[in-house]
Amino acid sequence: MARRHWLARHRWLLLRRFSQLGLLAAFLAGPWFGVWMLRGNLASSVVLDTIALTDPLVLLQALVAGHGAQIAALSGAALVLLAYALLGGRSYCAWVCPLNLVTDLAAGLRRAMGLGRGWQMRRRTRWVLLGAILVASWVSGSIVWELLNPITVLQRGIVFGMGAGWVLIVAVFAFDLLVSAHGWCGHVCPVGAFYGLVGKVSVLRVNAARRAQCTDCGDCFRICPEPQVIAPALKPADPNGSPVILSGDCLNCGRCIDACDEDVFAFGSRRVVRIAAEGAKV
Amino acid sequence: MNTGSRRQFLGQCASLLGSGSVMAALLATATRQAEALPAWALRPPGALAEDDFSAACLRCGLCVQACPFDILHLARLGDDVTLGTPYFVARQRACEMCVDIPCAVACPTDALTAPAQGINAARMGLARMTGPDTCYSINGTAQCGACYLACPIKDAAITMERRSAGRRVYFEPTVNAANCTGCGKCEEACVTQEASIKVLPLALARHDHAGPLPRRGA
Numbered sequence: 001m002a003r004r005h006w007l008a009r010h011r012w013l014l015l016r017r018f019s020q021l022g023l024l025a026a027f028l029a030g031p032w033f034g035v036w037m038l039r040g041n042l043a044s045s046v047v048l049d050t051i052a053l054t055d056p057l058v059l060l061q062a063l064v065a066g067h068g069a070q071i072a073a074l075s076g077a078a079l080v081l082l083a084y085a086l087l088g089g090r091s092y093c094a095w096v097c098p099l100n101l102v103t104d105l106a107a108g109l110r111r112a113m114g115l116g117r118g119w120q121m122r123r124r125t126r127w128v129l130l131g132a133i134l135v136a137s138w139v140s141g142s143i144v145w146e147l148l149n150p151i152t153v154l155q156r157g158i159v160f161g162m163g164a165g166w167v168l169i170v171a172v173f174a175f176d177l178l179v180s181a182h183g184w185c186g187h188v189c190p191v192g193a194f195y196g197l198v199g200k201v202s203v204l205r206v207n208a209a210r211r212a213q214c215t216d217c218g219d220c221f222r223i224c225p226e227p228q229v230i231a232p233a234l235k236p237a238d239p240n241g242s243p244v245i246l247s248g249d250c251l252n253c254g255r256c257i258d259a260c261d262e263d264v265f266a267f268g269s270r271r272v273v274r275i276a277a278e279g280a281k282v
Numbered sequence: 283m284n285t286g287s288r289r290q291f292l293g294q295c296a297s298l299l300g301s302g303s304v305m306a307a308l309l310a311t312a313t314r315q316a317e318a319l320p321a322w323a324l325r326p327p328g329a330l331a332e333d334d335f336s337a338a339c340l341r342c343g344l345c346v347q348a349c350p351f352d353i354l355h356l357a358r359l360g361d362d363v364t365l366g367t368p369y370f371v372a373r374q375r376a377c378e379m380c381v382d383i384p385c386a387v388a389c390p391t392d393a394l395t396a397p398a399q400g401i402n403a404a405r406m407g408l409a410r411m412t413g414p415d416t417c418y419s420i421n422g423t424a425q426c427g428a429c430y431l432a433c434p435i436k437d438a439a440i441t442m443e444r445r446s447a448g449r450r451v452y453f454e455p456t457v458n459a460a461n462c463t464g465c466g467k468c469e470e471a472c473v474t475q476e477a478s479i480k481v482l483p484l485a486l487a488r489h490d491h492a493g494p495l496p497r498r499g500a
Binding site for chain 1: 298303309310317333342344346347361364365366388390391
């Protein structure tokens, strides 16, 4: 099969970068140029001075810390949850999170240098950490993860001033580059774990409907930040098994779609996916 | 479930619980230590008491961006103030006491709540004469009154009280706690190198609610 055009192989990557950088630009347009598309930051924001949005995990910590939030913050968090229930839980990680730019750079460098996957922690580490920050918020009566969260340190830093925040960002970069491939996003970050919960029910999913065309080249497994999610859809034990990637760990980043020269993967709904016969168009 | 796998399952649960509680304990301890509000940092008007504030403030910066005078900062990593929370430093730039209190209106939670009776009911701190020996008006260097003139609650929050020491007559800037909002205009305006009048956090400045001293080690 002829190699596809570079643009075709990086379509979703470019769209993701456009989304991530575009969101940062929208947050910066206010303080820099007085164009207030988005006020605030990822913890809580106001879109075009009308729609209030709130990070559901930050609000959840505030609630267990013993503080009843106002209706505005609750509805803002519900809107965010609804959006990710439609677009895929961890699409936050791939399309919104600015730290993803940092960890993707580390992952890209690892691949270029052939460093392999490095030290791999247990996948449940982030779940334990998610539980721990909620318990700690309850015990200490404060929003615990916001004292450490490198996502908001980076994003708040870019909009409001970084201070020593770079140290934390460089530490995450170094950890991902030198210690563990996709270590932060895939094993530590409780924000990703939280959105992974939403992803367990979300509508928009990647599927391998044309898996009959798969040539076992392994390109998708090499590029995927959470490769364990692919196999159940691409190589199910039951040949009639669902081709939809159902794991909440999937970021909906579309890198597998970009990487696959055989055009096996596509975005689709969680439910309605027909398995294409070999050579058939879907 | 046979005995072996049940034992394995229970073991896994125990290790999850164990590692989880160790992490939670470390995080809670670190949180208590990392949270701070130094005496020179003041919260925006309408802020909850500090303990409640750290539970209610989402660290979003909407108040900072709503402030028309760019007075508020969001604490950065390495600052002495709890990361991501808003504060201002009266000596650098005091609160302008907007009548519509845009910072409190912008707050998505009730971390900042505009006082129903208006901005004059805000209590961001309490001004105190901290340098009676350096104050020009008290020590006789000049007839200063900069703090009195800067005070937005004119003739109510700060008054110049006539005093005499021997044959010398002077005017002492005197803060009336019942009317002071803690906006910091007096501290900002004070002409001495180190401000002689400062806005202190309420917990530090007031003694009307203080009980007996806590016993050491208690």
